Amino acid sequence: MPLPFLSGLRVIDLGQYLPGPYAAQMLADLGAEVVKVEAPSGDPLRQMGPTDADGTTAAYKLLNAGKTVIRLNLKDDGDRRAFETLIAGADALVESYRPGVLDKLGVGHARLRALNPRLVHASLSGWGSSGPYARRAGHDLNYMAVGGGLDSSGTPDRPSISHPPVADFASAQQAALAVVAALFGRQRSGEGCFLDLSIMETVLGWQGFNLTADARGEVPDRGEALLSGGAACYRIYRTADGRFATLSALEAKFWQGFCEAVERPDWIARQADPLPQAALIAEVDALFASRSLADWKALLDPVDCCFEALPTLAEMPEHPHIAARGQIRVTPGPEPLVETLMGLRVDGGTPPERAPLRESTAAAVLAAWK
CATH class of the missing domain: 3.30.1540.10 (formyl-coa transferase, domain 3)
Structure with missing residues (x-):
């Protein structure tokens, strides 16, 4: 079962690909009811990579376990009204569109605030809602580059790509933390808020040590610092x-x-x-x-x-410490799923379980929310 900390709270996940959906999944792990709203064509991650026999990627199933998934066309008046009704009954919205997209769909922040003044609206975009890059396209590698996550990492001859995508996962965790903090603050103020979060700025937030060293002329070359490969120990x-x-x-x-x-x-x-x-x-x-x-x-x-x-991926589930801690859960079969649950145990318990994602309709969700 999920942890009980956010039980009774309703979260709308309007994210795609990795960062937004992972942030919402963490909230589900902590007990929130998460409804993922997708366009009629579905989250592009459903088909991004090898698909299972059901036409959906394993990555999509893993990132959206624990949620109820519905499909709405926000360009359609009827579907947009259904979405607005969901917003009116929600506690938080997590979305990862480029700035301005929701305004074009008629559900920008001003409209959302009018529908639900208590809503915590977390916008997790690549570059943030302002500045010259606000509407610029990008992915993890771009955000790592500009945010300082690459220049000091790698070998002396070139930076290296980190995998899994560090900026995406880290920004999702920061978004989930910000949502929980804002919900806690709402208990005191009674008001919701708009959270402007940037994937790039999550990485930038880690660069104080390096930027200070650079300002003092003390930055070693790539791969030659104490923690980047320059020390034998x-x-x-x-x-x-x-x-x-x-x-x-x-x-x-x-x-x-x-x-x-x-x-x-x-x-x-x-x-x-x-x-x-x-x-x-x-x-x-x-x-x-x-x-x-x-x-x-x-x-x-x-x-x-x-x-x-350094264990291989195949060896990791059987690693004695990982196996003993119980964070990996394997769903066997011809297309096995290997989930990594939230690394959190409360009062000696086990990591929070996740149910498989569940497909539903807006009407069914709204009926359950009455």
């Missing part, structure tokens, strides 16, 4: 069998434990070598390349040194 290393291991021995005690375990006490003092530590990295690289990942696990798993093997 904080790296990804390839093993003899082509697998990978992570070492995050930032604290002196962890680095010392690692060095002693691999019988290289001469490396202990070299943790303080200037960055980038090219010579030391090359030596540690050669060491890891001399044994298989299984060998390194056998040696270093018992050592308190911040070593972890």
